[in-house]
Amino acid sequence: MQIIEVDYIVVGAGVAGLSCALEASKTGTVALLTKDELRSGNTPLAQGGIAVVLSEKDQLDFHVEDTLIAGAGACNRASVEMLVKEGQARVLDLLDMGFPYDRDLDGKPLLSREGAHSMPRVISAWGDESGRALAETLATQVHKQKNIFIKEYTLAIDLIVQNDRCMGLIAFDDKFNKPIVYAARAVVLATGGCGQLFAHTTNNIHCTGDGFALAYRAGAKLENMEFVQFHPTALNVSENPMFLVSEAVRGEGAVLVNNKGERFMVSLHPLAELAPRDIVARGIFAEINAGNRVYLDASPIGAEFTHRFPSISKACRDRGLHPPDELIPVVPAAHFIMGGVKTDLDGRTTVKGLYACGEVASTGVHGANRLASNSLLEGLVFGCRAGRAVVSEKVLTGRESASSLTVIEKAANYYAGMEVTADKKLLLEKLRKIMWEQVGLVRTGKGLAEALTSLAGIEKSLGQNDLMLKNLITVAGLITRGALVRKESRGSHFRTDFPPALNGYNHLRNVCSL
Known part of the structure; x- marks a missing residue:
């Protein structure tokens, strides 16, 4: 070794x-x-x-x-x-x-x-x-x-x-x-x-x-x-990872509209499209849940768009989109913790x-x-x-x-199970779906509890050395339990069963350890 x-x-x-x-x-x-x-x-x-x-x-x-x-x-x-x-x-x-x-x-x-x-x-x-x-x-x-x-x-x-x-x-x-x-x-x-x-x-x-x-x-x-941040504007194309459309685009004048042409953020926050990310992301999410599609309209930027945002412009063209003349379809996506x-x-x-x-x-x-x-x-x-x-x-x-027998045996045991097999990919897709639907932008106590049960079921099906999935399950559990314990809505953590932020909440910093 x-x-x-x-x-x-x-x-x-x-x-x-x-x-x-x-x-x-x-x-x-x-x-x-x-x-x-x-x-x-x-x-x-x-x-x-x-x-x-x-x-x-x-x-x-x-x-x-x-x-x-x-x-x-x-x-x-x-x-x-x-x-x-x-x-x-x-x-x-x-x-x-x-x-x-x-x-x-x-x-x-x-x-x-x-x-x-x-x-x-x-x-x-x-x-x-x-x-x-x-x-x-x-x-x-x-x-x-x-x-x-x-x-x-x-x-x-x-x-x-x-x-x-x-x-x-x-x-x-x-x-x-x-x-x-x-x-x-x-x-x-x-x-x-x-x-x-x-x-x-x-x-x-x-x-x-x-x-x-x-x-x-x-x-x-x-x-x-x-506290998981969902960026408001990822390119709404089925990819992993999804291509980010920078907040700077909105900073330069682009606006958000739904398929009816309505600037919905104007009624949600004084800063409209330049409101904090959690507010904009939930605004888009609400439109999508209402059956609408959401777009970024870069026409206010005009011909400068291609020069100012070359990689975004190219990414759109590669996917058959042509801003600023055409609208850019967007959707929130997990971005930062x-x-x-x-x-x-x-x-x-x-x-x-x-x-x-x-x-x-x-x-x-x-x-x-x-x-x-x-x-x-x-x-x-x-x-x-x-x-x-x-x-x-x-x-x-x-x-x-580092040279102790226990450490060396532990290292040797990781030879097996490093490969991501088809079965593991299915488990990963299931995990990601659970987290998106029940521990995503909008949460409920019931959904979080159900997510924990589902996570436990996935964990039981893992082998000893399914390292990537074990890491993901561990972190998923930490996020979900933290969200369940925090009985308020604050910033990126939004619970429909506890909507108002509690400024005097005495568990402002949820700490967890083994």
Whole structure:
């Protein structure tokens, strides 16, 4: 059994993982593990950009307040203030790395306005391919660091925890078809979200909630898992993942209409199409449930649409649509989870030696609903903070613990059951249907209870080593139980049996652990 010893392990290679690895490599060796290629995952799929205060007309306090309002009373103000303040420095660092930001006529960063923002403050790149530009910029820097060892096509299977400390992890090298044990002073989870739990999602196919399940099995606390954000405007074409139509399109003037030509959002919120995502998504969902079809009308943008949104324009043309002259059919889709592994502001979890950053972590910055384009900012800020914090971990060798007979036997057992068979695909489809219909945009106590029963039935049919499905079932249970316990509607969590938000609700932060 191969055992690799490094100072730090970073699991995940999106904006948070790359930022963390770059910072941690300044003080030690880093093994950077990713399930796919380095420039994969959700980060390259991000379109809009990074929310940051750069304009003289904007203020840090404005960005803080916009984030708090979108978060529906569930944000941690200290976390939000840190996100916004340190975000400026991290974005300036990014510009120094050569991030190819879009420019206005004066050569300054072009700043766009998105939903629930009071000011234009979203910096973009390559039109509507900001995430791809960001991933490319950070990956280029990672390749320059001799202290970072990139391990592509490597799946983290389980964390090694002994004496209440995380000492490393067991991974499966898909390229060479063998398990490997990694030992380290600290492990950082930057594994992203769990969108593949739902029948409709904008998330990459590898977003199966691995980090949440790893942390949960290791005894770490997770919180507010019931807060799942559904992006209002995914392209209404049967695909997985569904193609996202950026909020920036609405920010530039596009409007939502139903098949009768009615702008239904005008009557639902003062900001209409630029209301917080949870409100717009439920507005669209209600129209669809009423038997209507929903479209994005980009005609107010005119001929500039193709130039401003090249990838969206191409995606539409590839599917036989021709905006802005034609309407774009849209539907909500699972997009982001606000809850996650409970951490402090430096990414420390409740398990010693285990850190988390990015979407998998819960610092309280997003509350019950994430503000548009704050996710990439979060990855930059808290990925960097976690990368700095790991240096505080004592220089301990995890080799002795990692080479124990129990760990090696556990790793060897994962040889079987790694392949996704036809039977497993059917179970996955069933799971995703349950989560979409009963734990989706609109929930009820009865539906949530039924979902838990169905999840238990699926779990019983799994083999010992059906790893991906076991991870998904674990996370599905956490989300569903959290939604059942939270007897109120708040932000992205909407229950028809408890519609009004309870500002004085004393379970504002639902915490779960083994």
